[in-house]
Amino acid sequence: MNIQELIKPLIQKNSTKIIMVVLDGVGGLPDASGKTELEAAHTPNLDSLAGKSACGLHVPVAYGITPGSGPGHLGIFGYDPIECQIGRGILEALGLGLGVRKSDVAVRCNYSTFVNGIITDRRAGRIPTGKSKELTEKLQKELSSIDEAELIFAPGMEHRFAVLIRFPEPLEADAAMISDTDPQKEGKAPLYPSALAKNSESVSRIAEKLINKAHDILKNETKANYILTRGFSSMPHIPNFDEAFGLNALAIATYPMYRGLAKLVGMDTPALEGSVEDEIRFLKQKYNDHDFFFMHVKKVDSYGEDGNFKGKAARIEEFDKLLPQILELKPDVLVITGDHSTPSIMKGHSWHPVPVLINSPYVLGKICDAFSERQFVKGELGIFPAVNIMPLALAHAGRLKKFGA
Amino acid sequence: MNIQELIKPLIQKNSTKIIMVVLDGVGGLPDASGKTELEAAHTPNLDSLAGKSACGLHVPVAYGITPGSGPGHLGIFGYDPIECQIGRGILEALGLGLGVRKSDVAVRCNYSTFVNGIITDRRAGRIPTGKSKELTEKLQKELSSIDEAELIFAPGMEHRFAVLIRFPEPLEADAAMISDTDPQKEGKAPLYPSALAKNSESVSRIAEKLINKAHDILKNETKANYILTRGFSSMPHIPNFDEAFGLNALAIATYPMYRGLAKLVGMDTPALEGSVEDEIRFLKQKYNDHDFFFMHVKKVDSYGEDGNFKGKAARIEEFDKLLPQILELKPDVLVITGDHSTPSIMKGHSWHPVPVLINSPYVLGKICDAFSERQFVKGELGIFPAVNIMPLALAHAGRLKKFGA
Numbered sequence: 001m002n003i004q005e006l007i008k009p010l011i012q013k014n015s016t017k018i019i020m021v022v023l024d025g026v027g028g029l030p031d032a033s034g035k036t037e038l039e040a041a042h043t044p045n046l047d048s049l050a051g052k053s054a055c056g057l058h059v060p061v062a063y064g065i066t067p068g069s070g071p072g073h074l075g076i077f078g079y080d081p082i083e084c085q086i087g088r089g090i091l092e093a094l095g096l097g098l099g100v101r102k103s104d105v106a107v108r109c110n111y112s113t114f115v116n117g118i119i120t121d122r123r124a125g126r127i128p129t130g131k132s133k134e135l136t137e138k139l140q141k142e143l144s145s146i147d148e149a150e151l152i153f154a155p156g157m158e159h160r161f162a163v164l165i166r167f168p169e170p171l172e173a174d175a176a177m178i179s180d181t182d183p184q185k186e187g188k189a190p191l192y193p194s195a196l197a198k199n200s201e202s203v204s205r206i207a208e209k210l211i212n213k214a215h216d217i218l219k220n221e222t223k224a225n226y227i228l229t230r231g232f233s234s235m236p237h238i239p240n241f242d243e244a245f246g247l248n249a250l251a252i253a254t255y256p257m258y259r260g261l262a263k264l265v266g267m268d269t270p271a272l273e274g275s276v277e278d279e280i281r282f283l284k285q286k287y288n289d290h291d292f293f294f295m296h297v298k299k300v301d302s303y304g305e306d307g308n309f310k311g312k313a314a315r316i317e318e319f320d321k322l323l324p325q326i327l328e329l330k331p332d333v334l335v336i337t338g339d340h341s342t343p344s345i346m347k348g349h350s351w352h353p354v355p356v357l358i359n360s361p362y363v364l365g366k367i368c369d370a371f372s373e374r375q376f377v378k379g380e381l382g383i384f385p386a387v388n389i390m391p392l393a394l395a396h397a398g399r400l401k402k403f404g405a
Numbered sequence: 406m407n408i409q410e411l412i413k414p415l416i417q418k419n420s421t422k423i424i425m426v427v428l429d430g431v432g433g434l435p436d437a438s439g440k441t442e443l444e445a446a447h448t449p450n451l452d453s454l455a456g457k458s459a460c461g462l463h464v465p466v467a468y469g470i471t472p473g474s475g476p477g478h479l480g481i482f483g484y485d486p487i488e489c490q491i492g493r494g495i496l497e498a499l500g501l502g503l504g505v506r507k508s509d510v511a512v513r514c515n516y517s518t519f520v521n522g523i524i525t526d527r528r529a530g531r532i533p534t535g536k537s538k539e540l541t542e543k544l545q546k547e548l549s550s551i552d553e554a555e556l557i558f559a560p561g562m563e564h565r566f567a568v569l570i571r572f573p574e575p576l577e578a579d580a581a582m583i584s585d586t587d588p589q590k591e592g593k594a595p596l597y598p599s600a601l602a603k604n605s606e607s608v609s610r611i612a613e614k615l616i617n618k619a620h621d622i623l624k625n626e627t628k629a630n631y632i633l634t635r636g637f638s639s640m641p642h643i644p645n646f647d648e649a650f651g652l653n654a655l656a657i658a659t660y661p662m663y664r665g666l667a668k669l670v671g672m673d674t675p676a677l678e679g680s681v682e683d684e685i686r687f688l689k690q691k692y693n694d695h696d697f698f699f700m701h702v703k704k705v706d707s708y709g710e711d712g713n714f715k716g717k718a719a720r721i722e723e724f725d726k727l728l729p730q731i732l733e734l735k736p737d738v739l740v741i742t743g744d745h746s747t748p749s750i751m752k753g754h755s756w757h758p759v760p761v762l763i764n765s766p767y768v769l770g771k772i773c774d775a776f777s778e779r780q781f782v783k784g785e786l787g788i789f790p791a792v793n794i795m796p797l798a799l800a801h802a803g804r805l806k807k808f809g810a
Contacts, residue, residue, distance in 0.1 A: 006467060006487060362434060362751065364441070364778055380758075380779070382788035384468060391469030395756045402754055403466055404473035404486070405496045 004078065004244050007391050007400060011246040016332035016397040018247070019283070019293045020389075022076065023319060024069075024258075025301030027057075027341025027354040027373060031309050037344060038355065038372040041313040043320040046336070046357075046371035049327070053334075054363040056381025057353035057373070058389060060340050066351045072339030073261045077294075078245060078390030079238055086264065087176065087233020092162045094260025096154035100235055102170040104152075105203050107229045110182065111135065111159040114215065114226030117189050122182065123159040124224040135224055136161045142217050146206045159224065165206055171234050172199040178207055178232035190228060203232065240266035241292075245390060246399065250286055252279045253296035262294055276318060280325050287329055295326075304342030305349075312344050333396045334359040335389060336371075353383050360396035407485065408792050409649050412805060416651040421737035421802040423652070424688070424698045425794075427481065428724060429474075429663075430706030432462075432746025432759040432778060436714050442749060443760065443777040446718040448725040451741070451762075451776035454732070458739075459768040461786025462758035462778070463794060465745050471756045477744030478666045482699075483650060483795030484643055491669065492581065492638020498567045499665025501559035505640055507575040509557075510608050512634045515587065516540065516564045519620065519631030522594050527587065528564040529629040540629055541566045547622050551611045564629070570611055576639050577604040583612055583637035595633060608637065645671035646697075650795060651804065655691055657684045658701035667699055681723060685730050692734055700731075709747030710754075717749050738801045739764040740794060741776075758788050765801035 028037035060067040060075045061082065070091050071081035089106035100106055111132060113121035127135075136155035143151055152164040174197035181191045193211065195204035211227060218225045241249050243266075251262030251269045259269040268290070272282055276297055283293055297319055303311035326334065337356035340349050355376045368375040377383070381392075394400045433442040465472040465480045466487065475496050476486035494511035505511055516537060518526035532540075541560035548556055557569040579602040586596045598616065600609035616632060623630045646654050648671075656667030656674045664674040673695070677687055681702055688698055702724055708716035731739065742761035745754050760781045773780040782788070786797075799805045 003467065006470065010470070362748070362755065362757075364434065364757075364782075366435075366439065367779055367782060378783055380782050382462075382758075382782075384788070388468035391467065392756075393469075395469035395471065400469060400471065400756070402471045402473050404476040404490060405493055 002080065002083070003387050003391060004239065007394065008244065010401045010403060011394070012399055012401050013246050014398055015291070016399065017287070017291055017293070017329070018333040018335070018393050018397050019295065019326060019329070019331040020076070020335040020337070020393065021295045021297065021326070022073070023297045023300045023316065023336065023338050025304045025340060025342025025349065026316070026338030027343070027350070027352050028304065028312065029343035029345055029352065031345055036373055037304070037309055037312045038316060039370070039374070040309070041316040041320070043316060043371055045320045045323040047369065049323070049359055050357055050368045050371045050375065052363070052365045053357045053359040054365070054381050055355070055357050055368045055376045055379030057376050057383045058337065058356045058386040059353050059383065060386045064351050066349050067340045068349065069257060069339060070261060073258065075386030076337060076339060076389050077241065077265050078387055079265065080387055084236050084238045086236055088231030089162065089176070089233040090235060091257070092156070092231065093154065093164055094264070095257040096156055096162050097256035098152060098154050098162065098164055099263065100164065100260065101166065102235050103167045105165040105171065105176045105232055105234050107163050107165065107207070108231040109161050109163055110228045111161070111224035112226045112228045113223050114190070118187060119183055119190055119226070119228070120186060121223065122186055122228060126158045127224050129157050132156070132158060132161060132224070135218065135221070139214055139217060143210070143213055146209045146213070149206050151210070163210070165203060165210070173237055174199045175203055176200060176232045176234040178204055180230040181211065182228040182230050190226070193229060193232070207232070235264065238265065242266060245292070245394060247292035248290050249292040249294060250290040251294045251296070252282055253294070254279065255296070255298050258296040258298070267294060276322055280322055283326070284329065300338070301342045304344050305347060307344050307347040309344035332360060333393050335393050337389065356381065356389060358392055358396060362396055407488070408796060409483065409644065412796050412799065413649065415806045415808055416799070417804055417806050418651050419803055420696070421804065422692070422696055422698070422734070423738040423740070423798050423802050424700065424731060424734070424736040425481070425740040425742070425798065426700045426702065426731070427478070428702045428705045428721065428741065428743050430709045430745060430747025430754065431721070431743030432748070432755070432757050433709065433717065434748035434750050434757065436750055441778050442709070442714055442717045443721060444775070444779070445714070446721040446725070448721060448776055450725045450728040452774065454728070454764055455762055455773045455776045455780065457768070457770050458762045458764040459770070459786050460760070460762050460773045460781045460784030462781050462784070462788045463742065463761045463791040464758050464788060465791045469756050471754050472745045473754070474662060474744060475666060478663065480791030481742060481744060481794050482646065482670050483792055484670065485792055489641050489643045491641055493636030494567065494581070494638040495640060496662070497561070497636065498559065498569055499669070500662040501561050501567050502661035502665070503557060503559045503567065503569055504668065505569065505665065506571065507640050508572045510570040510576065510581045510637055510639050512568050512570065512612070513636040514566050514568055515633045516566070516629035517631045517633045518628050519595070523592060524588055524595055524631070524633070525591060526628065527591060527633060531563045532629050534562050537561070537563060537566065537629070540623065540626070544619055544622060548615070548618055551614045551618070554611050556615070568615070570608060570615070578642055579604045580608055581605060581637045581639040583609055585635040586616065587633040587635050595631070598634060598637070612637070640669065643670065647671060650697070650799060652697035653695050654697040654699060655695040656699045656701070657687050658699070659684065660701070660703050663701040663703070672699060681727055685727055688731070689734065705743070706747045709749050710752060712749050712752040714749035737765065738798050740798050742794065761786065761794060763797055763801060767801055
């Protein structure tokens with residue numbers, strides 16, 4: 001049985017506050033020094049909190065599975081990341097800051113070079129981002145709708161951009177089942193955007209027109225004269241966070257992708273810029289208006305992805321210095337975790353279980369004396385699937401009734 | 406796959422004896438002293454046994470889920486407590502000492518006050534238990550059957566009682582799907598006991614007559630002149646313990662609820678009164694007649710529920726002193742665990758994983774040097790779902806063949 005189905009009849013509301021801090025990619029591995037980034041970082045506040053908290057490691061998706069940001073966040077938000085898969089187009093659109101609706105089909109696009117019916121360069125010579133932005137704005141201006149659908153373009157890096165095909169009404173689950181047109185190899189003709197389901201025929205028709213009209217608009221470009229489309233997808237049909245957990249949630253995140261993921265599950269996602277300190281300032285401002293706060297700290301992951309071990313440790317230390325400001329709010333439950341591991345020595349996401357700390361009065365504590373992977377292996381939460389974090393947070397907040405008599 | 410399906414073809418019988426001691430609500434949390442009830446209690450025998458046993462923590466239902474006594478026991482008896490849910494009426498009837506059969510529909514009832522078609526007091530002013538008993542006996546005397554069904558009443562505390570509607574034949578799975586008649590608020594009319602399935606129509610008809618006839622019998626009472634009915638339920642269709650595990654099981658429990666739960670899965674459940682020492686005496690008497698013994702120690706939970714930390718620790722110490730008597734029997738496998746945690750600081754059941762110890766010659770041992778939550782976090786069994794305890798007990802008893810060649 002699905003965990004959300006199990007807990008739904010048990011949910012009771014109260015006035016407790018739950019803060020979930022996501023240190024993106026926080027889990028790591030030892031470098032030549034033998035220490036992980038968390039062990040190398042000087043983190044007196046996190047270490048002290050670990051001693052008073054329930055600690056463990058969560059498995060984002062499954063043993064050995066390296067999650068992308070989408071599944072990584074869905075899991076810690078309490079959604080089974082295998083059941084609730086987010087289409088590539090949707091993730092791309094969220095990452096580029098588009099607000100996606102239930103009536104949208106999102107598509108990842110590439111500018112490409114088309115000569116005599118053949119794609120000669122799938123990436124249009126990786127045109128500069130500025131040029132790409134200019135072309136995308138042109139497409140937006142000259143191609144704001146096709147048939148009943150509105151089109152919303154968002155420029156990306158180099159040859160990449162995304163488009164939303166917005167219909168007047170919410171879509172059926174299979175409306176976006178359209179095949180990719182990218183032939184995957186140079187020297188081949190682009191493919192046709194075929195409808196793979198009865199319900200996707202109108203999207204297929206509009207996609208074909210989109211590709212042809214875009215070619216018409218771009219035909220005088222020497223490189224970027226054609227678009228290739230991939231990852232047609234619509235919003236996953238998943239329950240709203242409020243409906244699933246009885247929580248009025250606020251997302252505090254400075255990167256569009258993470259606000260987008262939070263919005264996908266129905267959190268409030270006001271635009272926000274600035275540092276981690278700015279995020280905490282915003283948390284304080286909004287503390288009376290919500291009962292669940294997802295606060296996203298991006299830079300920990302970014303330095304991990306760059307293979308910058310010291311930089312990642314420094315970002316962890318930066319958060320540690322600010323932690324007392326969060327503790328001053330005295331949340332009933334404080335969860336500190338990551339969406340996945342990003343070991344600097346691997347320069348990318350990994351499958352390794354991710355440290356998770358739950359602070360509340362209802363813990364054993366005094367087991368771990370530092371916030372680290374090796375300490376948390378022996379923690380009272382054990383090693384467990386990420387989707388269990390939300391039920392645990394709710395339980396610690398007194399928001400779950402007893403199951404059975 | 407269901408665990409029972411997995412192990413069923415592997416079961417082999419032998420002459421081993423398995424004793425499972427359930428210290429009800431044994432798991433706890435630290436109070437201001439920093440120690441849990443188990444840590445505060447002086448338990449030399451349990452501690453010494455822990456050093457020679459496989460130890461760990463079990464999750465009764467799922468992370469964050471606080472189990473009632475029903476799901477708590479089903480899990481350690483090897484039944485998935487989410488798949489096998491026990492109706493409220495059945496649990497109430499078991500708790501009041503009624504022997505429930507597959508041909509019964511069990512109902513939780515309240516005496517209430519009914520004036521001019523309206524419920525003015527859902528609890529009939531919480532009439533004294535003595536008065537309630539007298540009225541329930543009157544109902545039993547004057548209303549021993551309706552149509553083809555026999556009625557069996559059991560008085561409870563204050564305004565509460567239970568009734569079994571006993572049919573001549575075992576019932577279909579959905580025969581008890583009847584809506585509650587309790588309007589949940591004073592000032593409203595009682596609801597009709599509607600059939601929610603085709604198979605529940607005869608129960609609905611009898612329930613309506615029961616309510617009307619009871620009102621007729623009680624009509625001269627000033628307070629308790631009407632009955633409200635809730636939690637219509639029949640026995641879950643679950644395999645018998647013997648069939649599932651090849652064990653001839655005896656339940657040793659002094660509280661009706663726990664004998665009822667054991668009876669539900671098909672254990673022998675002779676009536677028994679007295680202390681833990683009396684339970685152990687009974688265990689010794691019956692030791693040759695069965696191969697599995699479920700021994701229930703209730704008081705540990707009761708003191709936890711009262712928030713009496715020292716009282717709970719004292720009950721644990723009491724059991725510890727008697728433990729050598731159980732060890733003298735030299736069972737092939739001894740399991741000591743609880744059905745859920747009941748931290749005194751929470752004055753109620755909780756979701757926290759529960760200590761479990763398995764003693765047999767086939768353990769690593771020398772990992773935990775005390776019987777406690779924090780020690781068992783590092784134990785060789787890890788943190789695992791309660792339904793795995795029975796397969797482990799069977800394996801340690803040499804009662805499971807190899808899976809596959």
